[in-house]
Amino acid sequence: MTDAPLTRAERRQQRRMRRFDNPWINPKLIWGIGLLLGIVILGLLGRMLWNLDLVFTGSTPLKLPPVGFENLRRQEGVWDYPLGTDGSGRDLLALIVIGAPNSLFVGLLASLIGMSLGIFLGFSAGFIGGRTDDFIRVISDVMITIPPLLILVVFQAAYGDVSLTMMALLIAAFVWQSPTRLIRAQVLSMKQSGYVQMARLSGASTMHIMFREMLPNLVPYLFGSFIANVTTSIVTAVGLEVLGLGPQRIPTLGRTIYEAINAGALIQNLWWWWGIPTLMLAVMFIGLLLVNLGLDEVSNPRLRKL
Amino acid sequence: MNALTITDLSIDFPTTKGVVHAVSNLSLAIDKGRRIGFIGESGSGKTTTALAVMQMLASPGFVSGGSIDLGGTDVLALGEEAMRKTRLRRVSYIPQGAMNSLNPIMRVEDQLWDAIVAHEGKTDRTALQDRSDTVLESVGLPARVGRLYPHELSGGMKQRVCIALGVILTPELIIADEPTSALDVVTQRHVMQTLKDVQARIGAGLILIGHDMGLMAQSVDELAVLKDGVLVEHGAVRQIIEDPQHPYTKDLISSVPLVGGESFLDAEVGAPPVNRGKDGVPLLEFEDVRKDYGAVTALQPMSFKLDGEVPKIISIVGQSGSGKSTMGSIMLGFNPPSTGRVLFEGQDVARMGAAASLDFRKNVQAVFQDPYACFNPFYRVDHALKFPFKRFGYATSDAQVQDKMREVCVAVGLDPDLILSRFPHELSGGQRQRLIVARALMLSPKLLIADEPVSMVDASLRATILKNIYDLKDRYGISILYITHDLATAYHVSDYVIVLYQGHIAEAGPPRDVIGDPRHPYTQLLIDSIPWPDLDRSWGSDTTAAEDAEKLDAMARENKTVFRGEIPGFWLHVADREVAA
Incomplete structure (x- = not known):
């Protein structure tokens, strides 16, 4: 028994060494991915195990608290609706099972489209240069100065109901600028590097140089930028939804919060109505943040600690 | 003490x-x-x-x-x-x-004052000024340099400012x-x-x-x-x-190569090199090539013809800024000349079709200065060898590519089992540079442009790598343009030497004449400046610096070229020439 603490310390040391050796075994990255996967799994399992008809108005008793709590009318939470119900008789668990993956989906899709646009424009600007570069730079710089929420509010107010995909497309129009600038800068510096010169000497085509020689080296930047964009997109989407814009008939976390605020959930002390969706959003953002920090450490060995 | x-x-x-x-x-x-x-x-x-x-x-x-x-x-x-x-x-x-090491947005004297203030506390402005002027003068710079920003200084001046900074507190x-x-x-x-x-x-x-x-x-x-x-x-x-x-x-x-000393190369010559040139057409030809960057002329008009029949090593020697690297990139077709034409086997490099262009790439290859940057960090090092080999259509099967890679690795003295499946960051600079030489060997071009191939490699490996490059000529019949600032190695490897000064050919001829017995003052200056591992040989005194600067100035105005003879298969011409025996 006397050598137990020593071996434990040794084991810890070994674990640290392993982590140093294989940067992908990064606790931040693993936790972040775990949190995000948790939301996806919640959505998948929920769809299989829970009665999703409970998201329709009036399908449940009103304003029931989560299990183990009482509401102001001294009603106890029941296991039929474990997370409680909202002011118009919808089950919160069902709302979250559908809404949380929806919010994540909008963020991922918007960011994916924005990134693709950014990669294409960034490479064009950096590689072709000249007029093309000037044009793309001016457009992206101008777009950066326009607050996206302002345009989106006007747009959605004018067109009313939109689908989730439509909303993702709209947001994507505002998240391509920073990847464009980032990639353009990287491409400009990489164009001068020895290995690109070597590839040119090897008779490589422009496409080969761009996608086989340069792009792989950009992967860490792209990942980082992608995750940051997902966060921005989700914030924008939730912002619109909380203002009552965005999809009207599809449950999302932001819309649930909007309805809770609108129905006076704050003064009636219906904390679960707005609290649980907010908690889900917090989990989502912490997950994204951890993934971003983790990727940073993976791609930048100097941040790694032994 | x-x-x-x-x-x-x-x-x-x-x-x-x-x-x-x-x-x-x-x-x-x-x-x-x-x-x-x-x-x-x-x-x-x-x-x-x-x-x-x-x-x-x-x-x-x-x-x-x-x-x-x-x-x-x-x-x-x-x-x-x-x-x-x-x-x-x-x-x-x-x-x-x-x-x-100098802060680009601060004047030199501010940086010197910073050092004093950080150690001695707040000091009177005139005292600071006095001390910075004195210390700048002590390193041979005029006091007005203090008012300049680092980007306004040359490399040597910046290094002297760093020395001034190092001695300002008399450590x-x-x-x-x-x-x-x-x-x-x-x-x-x-x-x-x-x-x-x-x-x-x-x-x-x-x-x-x-x-x-x-x-x-x-x-x-x-x-x-x-x-x-x-x-x-x-x-x-x-x-x-x-x-x-x-x-x-x-x-x-x-490992220090000496001018006139014993050669580090093997005296024995291998099998007689194969004739790979086209009859009657020079391999590479410069027709009045001139290169300007804005108002600065990086390369004065020059013409030369290089025959491919007997492989040769032509050295281009000069300080940084002499236009030697510009010449290299013009030859590679990366950088079009401002006026004049570059012909490869009779065809204008700037106006080649896709097929001719690929053929040009196949036959004109390069070894660059920085072996650390030449490998894509994403791929294993064999990518740099495999890719061009396949791209140029030499590959028949994977096994053949693999065999060829192993063969050339052995030829440059690397163990293929240890090297080929590594990532670039796992190899030393010397190993990488040898791999680049191996790559050139594998592609076996007619012309290889070696731009300072050993300047970033440890001294003890330089001789080995130069020997590898030299072997390319003798054993595999590759003509080489060796761009360098090192006269001693140029003396040993080359068949012909061109000394460039500010884009202008100062002296040209066989190395034994040009480097062994220089006639142009610039070549003489370069040779005098080489530090020799010989304590009895004088390396100049304090006063030479000023004299040298004057000499260089005079030379820049003079613009004359001293020709020291020709070798068969290489013909050089500039407008203003003077022939010395």
């Missing part, structure tokens, strides 16, 4: 693959006013030792044993604040890349970490003379870190030879150079 005493110093770096002993049990003493050289290859622990003296070891390195005594103070026991006060005031550090010890490695020979001589001069005046100890035995011989009193963190030899410079004891020291001394 010793300026610095190091006793049993050991420095460890913990890494994933175990602890690396960067320095083991090193003991050394430096007297005040003495100059000591630390010589060794990269990774031998010379910089690490110096940084430990300043408590500036990069994490995760740490001193694992021994002591460092700086004029009576135990450096390792000093706290953060005490160490800060010690740095610069008692021990100063002159870094390798002066270009990056007991100066550590100069390869202070001249980024400079050309002429500037190197001036900067080293300045450094020696200032050091002698303030009576400080000097540690000069470097890998050039010639420079050491001309600059220091004592020499410490380091290998893998161990001090293998230490003694007076004359004793070490004239009677080295350790085999490694002998290697270092013999």
